[in-house]
Amino acid sequence: MNTPSTTLPGGTWTLGDAVVTRFGYGAMQLSGPWVMGPPGDHDGALAVLREAVGLGITHIDTSDAYGPRVTNELIREALHPYPESLFIATKVGATRDAQGGWPTARRPEDLRRQVQENLGSLGVETLDLVNLRMGDAQGPRPGSLAEAFETLVGLQHEGLIRHLGVSNVTGEQVAEARGIAPIVCVQNMYNLAHRHDDDLVDHLAADGIAYVPFFPLGGFTPLQSEALSRVATRLGATPMAVALAWLMQRSPNILLIPGTSSAAHLRENITGAGLSLSGADVAELDGIDH
Incomplete structure (x- = not known):
């Protein structure tokens, strides 16, 4: 694959056999309300995807469950045939019901x-990365992932998947998966207020495995939000900018995939993630009760 631009904040990370920008793009918000149905602005959704690639982003996160099928079909319409440098991660393990x-x-x-x-919806013969989503909508749940993960390993051996990852998992499940086959990333909820994976982030970094946090502002209490807002106000930035910058500086193996349906908001997120936090800023943010 071609080496992507390094002008985005955080530079790049080697994900399996690909070099990707650490600042990526999550496509979930391109579908309709509650991640169901088509977007209200179809052309706008295509424009955001093309803007992302135009700005140098080479890592897009999606799933056929978004919509369902909506975001994958938008990605295909906007970007296919895909640039050689583009790396598209998807996930399996959950479907959608009528509600x-x-x-x-x-x-x-x-x-399978x-x-x-x-x-089919992405229009490819091999998926770059498939994350096995465990747990449920409330978070990770204990239990073996062996049967499900071994199924994906079999599909990888058939040539349908290049790389494997796990999502919404416990540390024990990460270890179980790694005992079965190599993984290139873990995708879990993690942010300033939810740092239960601190040790896992560091452990994966030492082993060259990416950590992809979702919900960079999810689940904050009012007190936590107030503390974040104080730092943001002092820096003349938004809370989201500070939260993204903190994640970017937290560890070199963290890959960001903030989602948006607005090209302008995408550019704001890039600027925010590039915000330089001083040691004192980080210390104050680390002091937020979690």
């Missing part, structure tokens, strides 16, 4: 179907 819920779907036949659906 917009996320019921689990991790039987071997479910996973989801992989085939992602291949």
